[in-house]
């Protein structure tokens with residue numbers, strides 16, 4: 466391996482389960498040191514996490530990077546999207562953060578959609594219809610359920626804003642992460658005063674939205690990093706991964722982590738009135754139409770544990786359908802749902818039930834991918850009438866561009882083969898594993914070297930990895946899952 470050329474930059478991924486830090490050689494993209502430390506999510510009906518723990522995990526991950534971290538010239542933080550961080554007058558968390566996968570704000574989501582003119586009005590103005598994941602619904606929940614916490618709040622932040630603020634001492638965010646709040650309007654590129662007034666949130670409590678490429682500040686003294694190093698704006702984790710892949714418009718991505726996501730960069734502002742596709746901004750000047758499921762790797766791992774099986778111990782055959790909605794679900798929008806198993810017979814094997822869990826998780830993502838790609842192409846087409854994933858695909862744009870498979874699940878054979886079988890698409894698995902942290906590193910390098918972060922990531926070759934050719938699409942399984950979902954609709958909506 467050649468000696469590092471430098472300068473060094475640090476990319477951070479503060480995700481739902483852990484903080485990961487990479488020290489990267491900005492010249493070559495070589496990862497010279499890495500660290501990872503877990504943080505916790507509370508069990509129970511809500512999902513909350515202590516922001517102080519994110520900071521402890523981040524500093525532990527940086528310490529694991531050793532002396533290389535001390536040589537870094539710039540840093541950037543990618544973070545789980547949407548979480549509501551409330552800070553008091555001393556900058557300390559008023560209470561644990563309400564996370565993206567906490568569905569307790571479903572009633573507030575319904576009411577806010579109605580009060581601002583319905584789904585189409587929201588999509589037109591904000592680019593998205595606010596699912597319970599969106600920060601705006603969480604603030605409304607807090608005001609209704611914990612008015613004292615809301616009253617004690619002097620600043621509202623997203624997870625990546627909070628960590629960036631701990632580095633710089635400044636209150637900043639970026640358009641990518643801001644677009645997941647529900648109070649940043651994609652139609653104007655600014656905070657929306659009407660919605661803020663409706664939910665009783667003063668714009669003074671919100672961070673300044675940095676322009677793409679603008680610095681958030683520099684590292685404060687007395688931190689486990691070189692004081693004075695540049696701090697890039699940071700962004701939401703999906704936007705960071707898009708940077709990390711050096712993504713070109715139209716190239717589809719499927720990410721398998723705590724959340725499952727499907728997305729593509731688009732030069733056109735998305736406005737999906739069905740709410741399946743969130744019309745996020747990306748971290749540059751484009752858009753990131755994206756659909757997200759709440760139940761992905763953790764849910765399937767939980768099914769494997771219930772069956773006492775290794776996660777790779779899948780078996781084909783049988784007719785079992787498993788809708789793995791253990792946390793409620795966002796895509797499709799079924800916040801009150803729980804997991805559902807049907808089609809069991811005397812000869813159904815545990816391995817077939819596990820395969821059904823993978824099928825259920827992947828089906829939801831692939832069906833939404835059709836809508837993501839429609840938003841990218843024309844915005845005028847809905848989901849294909851058959852309801853099966855892939856049935857209406859590639860009506861324009863990138864044709865049969867391979868689906869880039871990323872996230873922790875992309876390391877698993879069962880995940881990859883399920884995606885290939887249900888999508889009928891060629892699949893490419895980047896060799897680089899930590900694409901969120903790499904994207905943050907590319908953003909830091911872009912700031913330091915005055916380069917487009919996407920060009921940096923392409924120069925680093927981050928998307929390169931083995932390709933798997935298309936296999937015939939498994940229509941029978943997709944149809945069975947689609948029919949089970951439709952047939953169980955009443956049950957899945959019960960509170």
Ligand SMILES: Nc1ncnc2c1ncn2[C@@H]1O[C@H](COP(=O)(O)OP(=O)(O)O)[C@@H](O)[C@H]1O
Pocket residue numbers: 480481482483721722723724762763766776872873874875876877878880
């Ligand atoms: N070798 C592997 N095979 C399949 N899945 C894996 C493997 N290693 C990790 N995972 C899955 O990756 C998930 C974590 O993915 P990651 O993208 O890091 O999540 P997040 O960013 O949400 O914290 C775990 O829940 C685990 O199920």
Ligand SMILES: O=C(CO)[C@@H](O)[C@H](O)COP(=O)(O)O
Pocket residue numbers: 480481482544545546547565598645701702703722723724725726743757
């Ligand atoms: O809510 C979304 C996207 O809208 C999630 O993708 C979160 O951003 C959490 O990501 P992971 O921790 O699963 O990476």
